[in-house]
Amino acid sequence: MNNIAVLGPNPAWQKTLFFDRFAYGKINRAKEMQQFPAGKGINFCRAAACHSRAVGRLVQFTGGENGDRIQTELAREGMSVFSVRTGGATRCCTTCLCRETGTMTEVIEPSYPADPAEVKMLLDYFEDALDDSGAAAFCGTLPTGTDPGLYARAAATVLEQKKPLLLDSYQNLQPVFESGVEIWLKINVEELQAMTGEKTVEAGLANVFRSSGVRFAAITDGPGKAYASDGKKICVYTIPHLDNVVNPIGCGDTASAVWASELLNGNDPFDSFRLALAAASANCLSAFPGSFSPSDADAIARRIEFSEA
Template sequence: MTNANARTTITTVTLNAAIDKTYYMPAFVKGKVSRAAKVVSTAGGKGLNVARVLKQLGHAEVAATGFAGGYNGQFIVNGVKEAGIRSEFVAIPGESRLCMNFIDEGDGSSTEVLEPGPVIGEDQLERFKRELQRLSAESALVVFSGSLPGGTAPALYAELIALSRAAGADVFLDTSGESLVRGVTALPSFIKPNEDEIVSLLPDSHDGDLREGIRKLMAQGIPIVAATLGAEGAVAGAGGRIYRVRIPKIEPVNTVGSGDSFVAGYAYGHVRGWPIEECLRYAAAAGSANALSETTGDVDPREHARLLREIAVEEWL
């Protein structure tokens, strides 16, 4: 087996990949015919956003896997390759989904419509597991992101995390709902729940204190717990300590994908062995830079470098 210390590849897993379509509209009025002023389409899904941002930040070896079907699936695979990411998607029958984001340029509001995606059969899932085992054996880190596709069990992420770890890879998990609740039982190295999800992970906790919730999750064996808070930055726990991350005020263009960009930034520092504070600064700058782009999961390295100088990370005692 490859020496884990010599591995440099980061593999992202997007089981329910999509074409992300962002519609910029002068006004979005329910029940009326609306015309888009501009449409931006990208190969999407949370894991692919992570992969693309990792490449933009300068990480050389990035692989992406998951399921891809039909014409939409071919668009996704082509988009991955054009971004310089190694495509390791498993082909399936059916059509990969569309995820649509309607941005009202009048008030800046965003309305998302997410298709469910294709149902995955047992044979296709077994093929994917073999592919994941191979990729994990050559990866420093495997990042699992997004929703589970139809036909799979809520405990699937927990199973896949165990598979990747057995092959010698470190593991991050960024999902929600029951798949998050089940996934954390496999003790990934990093999770990024929001405030409400921390409550769902700790149903016996009634104090509503974000810091206390993060401490309890770390005590359960999860080394890094980060909660992004939009314009308020982030709160994270690592090494038994709690950190407050403050970001500069910006005028966001499209915030979809900012959480994924945060994960990419953290992963970039994590595989390089950076201190926690530096990983968090890099992550927060990536999340903020994404919000300045019209494209989902897109970070301009120049904006990232500028924002890095304005991010404050301090221990929250």
């Protein structure tokens, strides 16, 4: 099975609280709480394992008690992980889910910078992970204050090894876009607008392909329409409505993992994105981010329609 070297530098210890009703400015008592490792890189690797078409080899920073918890739980999951111990503690994210309204409120603790020695160690681990991988993935933001050139330095390694890069991030990444690496870009509509300054998806995609090394681009919008393009044509996807949503966290990461896995196996990018969207929808049926039932994903995939714009 193919490997994907996943650079997910900013993980989190995730607490998810479930409320029958949630009222702002009031005392709210949760009916249930679940805790687990999360963050875009972790969710990506977990979803890749569910899809069983590629193995994510995660490279991340971890520190403090939250970092210890993350490493312990990922070992129990059997995830392939390279962790760099940092002086700063790993953040905790708390998500409040209201069953009455179906709304989500997320509280994210600050993250702390990795120092230059920790960054170098992370990049060394990433190079080792990439050596026996068919592709790379950059997932999410850097810890606040960390060397902003980290992703550019990692992209130079990807270019040297002549491997494609799934990019699930968008801020301060112009050096990555200009690096010459073959990029598979997967972001959401808001991120596309922020990155390009364009108001429509079509204009944003045109901007992306005009000014970067993107080979394929896929754009999500929650339960709304999704888009994929190879720079020549754009396909639009209609996603079926789900009545029994449990937790939407990790849907974008799931889509990235499944799409990258399918592309790495040489499959059509447009149909591969249909499978990715189905897996993302199936992820909503689980409280565990990046986790889904393949049978649920298969059933949803049969209901997703897409056509050229």
